[in-house]
Amino acid sequence: MPFIADRLNRISASQTMVITGKARALKAAGKNVISLSVGEPDFDTPRNVKDAAIRAMEAGDTRYTDVSGTPALRKAVAERFHLDSGLDYKPEEIIVSSGGKQVIFNAMLCTMNPGDEAIIPSPCWVSYPDIVSLAEGVPVIVPCSENNGFKLRPEDLEAAITPKTKWFMLNNPCNPTGAAYSAAELKALTDVLMKHPHVWVFTDDIYGKLTYGGFKAATILEVEPRLKDRTLTLNGVSKAYAMTGWRIGFAGAPVELIKAMDKLQGQSTSNATSIAQAAAVEALTGQQDTVAEMAKAFEARRDMVVDMLNAAPGIHCLKPDGAFYVFPSLRGCFGKTSAGGAKIVDDEAFVVALLEETGVAAVHGSAFCFPGYMRISYATDTETLRDACTRIQHFCKGLL
Amino acid sequence: MPELAERLGRAPVAASVQMTIKARELRAAGKNVIALTIGEPNFSTPVHAIEAAHQAALKGDTKYPPQDGTLALKQAIQRKFKRDSGLDYALDEICASNGGKQCIFNALMATVNPGDEAVIPVPAWSAYWLMNDLIGGKSVLVTCPQNNGFKPRAEDIEAAITPRTKWLILNNPNNPTGAACSAEELAKIAEVVRKHPNIWIMSDDMYEHLVFDDFKHATLAQVAPDLKDRTLTISGVSKTYAMTGWRIGFAGGPKQLIRAMVNMQGQVAAGISTVGQAAAAAALDGPQEGVEEMRAAYKRRRDFVVESLNACPGIACHKPEGAFYVYPNVAGCLGKTTAGGKKLENDFDFCMALLEENLVATVHGAAYGMSPYLRVSTATDDESLHEACRRIMAFCKGLH
Numbered sequence: 001m002p003f004i005a006d007r008l009n010r011i012s013a014s015q016t017m018v019i020t021g022k023a024r025a026l027k028a029a030g031k032n033v034i035s036l037s038v039g040e041p042d043f044d045t046p047r048n049v050k051d052a053a054i055r056a057m058e059a060g061d062t063r064y065t066d067v068s069g070t071p072a073l074r075k076a077v078a079e080r081f082h083l084d085s086g087l088d089y090k091p092e093e094i095i096v097s098s099g100g101k102q103v104i105f106n107a108m109l110c111t112m113n114p115g116d117e118a119i120i121p122s123p124c125w126v127s128y129p130d131i132v133s134l135a136e137g138v139p140v141i142v143p144c145s146e147n148n149g150f151k152l153r154p155e156d157l158e159a160a161i162t163p164k165t166k167w168f169m170l171n172n173p174c175n176p177t178g179a180a181y182s183a184a185e186l187k188a189l190t191d192v193l194m195k196h197p198h199v200w201v202f203t204d205d206i207y208g209k210l211t212y213g214g215f216k217a218a219t220i221l222e223v224e225p226r227l228k229d230r231t232l233t234l235n236g237v238s239k240a241y242a243m244t245g246w247r248i249g250f251a252g253a254p255v256e257l258i259k260a261m262d263k264l265q266g267q268s269t270s271n272a273t274s275i276a277q278a279a280a281v282e283a284l285t286g287q288q289d290t291v292a293e294m295a296k297a298f299e300a301r302r303d304m305v306v307d308m309l310n311a312a313p314g315i316h317c318l319k320p321d322g323a324f325y326v327f328p329s330l331r332g333c334f335g336k337t338s339a340g341g342a343k344i345v346d347d348e349a350f351v352v353a354l355l356e357e358t359g360v361a362a363v364h365g366s367a368f369c370f371p372g373y374m375r376i377s378y379a380t381d382t383e384t385l386r387d388a389c390t391r392i393q394h395f396c397k398g399l400l
Numbered sequence: 401m402p403e404l405a406e407r408l409g410r411a412p413v414a415a416s417v418q419m420t421i422k423a424r425e426l427r428a429a430g431k432n433v434i435a436l437t438i439g440e441p442n443f444s445t446p447v448h449a450i451e452a453a454h455q456a457a458l459k460g461d462t463k464y465p466p467q468d469g470t471l472a473l474k475q476a477i478q479r480k481f482k483r484d485s486g487l488d489y490a491l492d493e494i495c496a497s498n499g500g501k502q503c504i505f506n507a508l509m510a511t512v513n514p515g516d517e518a519v520i521p522v523p524a525w526s527a528y529w530l531m532n533d534l535i536g537g538k539s540v541l542v543t544c545p546q547n548n549g550f551k552p553r554a555e556d557i558e559a560a561i562t563p564r565t566k567w568l569i570l571n572n573p574n575n576p577t578g579a580a581c582s583a584e585e586l587a588k589i590a591e592v593v594r595k596h597p598n599i600w601i602m603s604d605d606m607y608e609h610l611v612f613d614d615f616k617h618a619t620l621a622q623v624a625p626d627l628k629d630r631t632l633t634i635s636g637v638s639k640t641y642a643m644t645g646w647r648i649g650f651a652g653g654p655k656q657l658i659r660a661m662v663n664m665q666g667q668v669a670a671g672i673s674t675v676g677q678a679a680a681a682a683a684l685d686g687p688q689e690g691v692e693e694m695r696a697a698y699k700r701r702r703d704f705v706v707e708s709l710n711a712c713p714g715i716a717c718h719k720p721e722g723a724f725y726v727y728p729n730v731a732g733c734l735g736k737t738t739a740g741g742k743k744l745e746n747d748f749d750f751c752m753a754l755l756e757e758n759l760v761a762t763v764h765g766a767a768y769g770m771s772p773y774l775r776v777s778t779a780t781d782d783e784s785l786h787e788a789c790r791r792i793m794a795f796c797k798g799l800h
Contacts, residue, residue, distance in 0.1 A: 274646065
């Protein structure tokens with residue numbers, strides 16, 4: 001058989017596959033498995049959004065659209081950026097893609113020359129370094145300690161910047177930690193970035209509407225408008241409107257970058273699904289009550305999960321301000337042996353034993369470039385979460 | 401602004417898009433332009449496909465789908481390959497993407513190392529070589545002369561193969577010429593490829609159902625089953641079911657290649673829109689009478705347009721087997737001057753003058769790798785086509 005390309009080898013093997021594969025096998029064997037490993041809301045897409053999609057398909061909106069998205073959706077995105085963050089983007093400064101991930105892919109392929117560097121604070125979504133590598137760039141991972149709430153310190157950012165730095169990539173609020181930056185914290189980072197005009201700034205705000213306890217997530221350009229000519233602001237409807245399956249993400253950026261991304265998207269996939277684009281228009285411009293309701297439910301679950309995890313011996317869990325994840329430290333459990341006889345040497349051993357012995361599936365921190373922790377998604381109903389946390393407590397109490 | 405990547409310079413905007421934009425500008429200025437530039441059916445998506453999408457949205461099929469396509473869609477694709485071409489693909493030999501274009505992009509990204517060559521018979525859809533060039537591959541264009549019905553000759557393909565050849569890309573029926581190879585013609589090509597075990601073969605059969613006059617569509621893996629383990633068969637619902645906007649294409653191929661493509665898709669855009677997948681599955685499995693009606697309409701239009709164009713002084717138009725394009729030769733018009741005083745040096749001049757003076761938009765052959773020709777799309781209602789042909793006649797009669 002003819003060969004596969006070298007670039008495929010630059011993508012890391014999926015760390016989560018071990019867990020999801022094992023969870024699937026246990027489920028198939030009739031075990032009662034609770035999956036806390038999913039990255040999508042358990043809520044359904046709001047009815048008004050579905051109705052808009054149905055109207056669009058019946059009206060015959062079934063043709064190719066502009067590669068960068070329909071004028072209606074780009075206008076709705078621009079308005080939403082303005083309403084939520086006071087950002088002023090013109091429609092030609094907006095691109096719509098098949099999910100936020102494609103925006104990242106487009107941006108990296110459009111800008112990275114071989115050897116260019118992207119600074120990625122960790123813990124991070126592993127797709128960032130993977131896509132950077134695929135684009136022949138070099139991911140520069142900067143760890144952000146739990147002591148600082150898993151947030152990047154300006155001095156660490158400064159130290160990571162080199163003449164080869166092409167991008168600084170921020171996920172705010174963050175997957176997998178839920179950490180969210182206040183305006184003041186962002187300002188400290190943008191002050192550093194202002195000194196380095198050769199660096200593009202990427203801010204992935206996909207969880208921006210999911211913040212709790214009155215915390216207001218800020219975005220880079222709100223605190224430093226002078227970075228606008230080199231910042232890409234990513235957002236989408238997946239998380240805020242429970243629309244993961246519709247595959248619509250979007251970004252605002254300088255027109256030169258949008259044009260380049262449009263060109264690349266024109267060569268790789270063309271437009272995102274026309275029907276889903278119509279649905280996204282309604283999500284962004286229609287009623288916003290479901291967003292607040294969802295956030296309220298997530299907040300209650302976060303509080304319960306954090307409390308219950310902190311009651312488990314050996315686990316230490318920060319209470320983050322956003323997203324639907326918590327990222328507890330497992331270090332207090334290392335070196336011990338589980339009731340089932342598994343030696344807990346690291347985070348992977350912990351999640352594997354937890355799954356095998358209690359049926360709870362979480363993802364180990366190493367899968368997010370940050371060993372010693374695990375990611376728990378609380379995008380699951382309260383009763384199931386309570387059951388899962390009880391099992392985790394039981395598992396930790398059984399460690400010797 | 402920080403710089404863009406060098407690879408972008410390798411991908412210009414498609415000529416058909418440029419012509420569409422020019423036509424749109426003239427329209428905006430109040431001119432009555434007829435666009436024959438479009439590669440999409442002017443029919444509507446079948447009602448049962450819309451109904452299936454409708455039901456999928458309502459029942460909450462709105463979550464992340466598997467990256468290779470939903471089980472239901474993959475099963476429908478499996479049945480389609482069997483029904484239409486007698487091809488047996490296992491489910492792990494099938495994947496669905498955001499349009500046929502993404503199948504091609506994924507396949508090339510997953511296989512092409514810098515400097516690897518793709519043999520592409522031309523005239524061809526420019527996306528093949530634009531994508532290949534973007535990725536760092538080298539495109540080797542093989543001319544398919546009009547006197548061979550614009551079909552690739554086995555000996556010309558053989559002469560183009562080198563030790564660096566990674567792909568042979570066949571598009572059957574072809575965009576922009578409508579030419580389709582019979583089973584016998586494909587068998588001759590297979591004979592050549594058989595001698596070179598390190599070459600992948602792509603058969604892009606997107607227009608497979610649009611063939612006329614008892615012509616039987618054939619595809620390479622069916623004609624040469626021994627080459628199936630290195631052949632990628634691509635099709636989709638866009639052209640057959642008038643579903644361009646839904647963005648669903650698919651491919652069958654050897655498991656290792658499909659796995660690599662899915663791996664790539666996981667980085668580019670992840671899974672594809674769930675409602676689109678539900679619609680596509682229904683289109684593939686549902687009643688096929690609509691396809692017959694479309695085919696009859698396209699045949700009628702082809703016959704009319706070929707006859708009308710051949711009546712125009714200076715134009716010679718071959719009658720193709722399929723698709724919804726014809727590819728008339730305009731050599732007899734070159735060197736002449738239009739009624740508006742424009743000297744026609746090449747097919748681009750012809751296209752621009754035809755658009756500016758007689759308000760008919762077409763695409764020049766140079767954009768597809770072979771001059772001096774035009775691509776004329778018949779995916780427009782009969783009345784507009786009649787009027788367009790009258791205008792082309794007037795334009796040609798005015799040449800002196």
